[in-house]
Amino acid sequence: xxxxxxxxxxxxxxxxxxxxxxxxxxxxxxxxxxxxxxxxxxxxxxxxxxxxxxxxxxxxxxxxxxxxxxxxxxxxxxxxxxxxxxxxxxxxxxxxxxxxxxxxxxxxxxxxxxxxxxxxxxxxxxxxxxxxxxxxxxxxxxxxxxxxxxxxxxxxxxxxxxxxxxxxxxxx
Numbered sequence: 001x002x003x004x005x006x007x008x009x010x011x012x013x014x015x016x017x018x019x020x021x022x023x024x025x026x027x028x029x030x031x032x033x034x035x036x037x038x039x040x041x042x043x044x045x046x047x048x049x050x051x052x053x054x055x056x057x058x059x060x061x062x063x064x065x066x067x068x069x070x071x072x073x074x075x076x077x078x079x080x081x082x083x084x085x086x087x088x089x090x091x092x093x094x095x096x097x098x099x100x101x102x103x104x105x106x107x108x109x110x111x112x113x114x115x116x117x118x119x120x121x122x123x124x125x126x127x128x129x130x131x132x133x134x135x136x137x138x139x140x141x142x143x144x145x146x147x148x149x150x151x152x153x154x155x156x157x158x159x160x161x162x163x164x165x166x167x168x169x170x171x172x
Contacts, residue, residue: 002157006037028127062169068096071146083132091122
């Protein structure tokens, strides 16, 4: 199964993003709202023994970090804003989320579990496009968009942009 560690978004934030999505045009395929998350470490295809190791790591890492606040800051695109195939919502710099990601990745490496080692960039993927587009026409959702992070999740990809939780751990 394809696994990743993530931070879920609260329902109120998802509802605000849903209202904003309805005002947007273009050829973007919007991510299902129930699947919006911030990925901390992508493990990819994972065997049963690695799943057990990942669950142990999730519990240990979550216990070492307390709840913290995150705030949205700007939209962007991958591979770049001028020619994006992925539209994302960025987050303001946060020492807490950086520390959580670093700790998680360090534990995964120590346990010899493979994961995508690309540098961590705190973002929520909102949409994908079959061809490159500019991200400039998009305006941010109105008002401040922030939330309290209280849990770490190990998620499983179910295909079609849908995900299911394998395990949740409260922070702290």
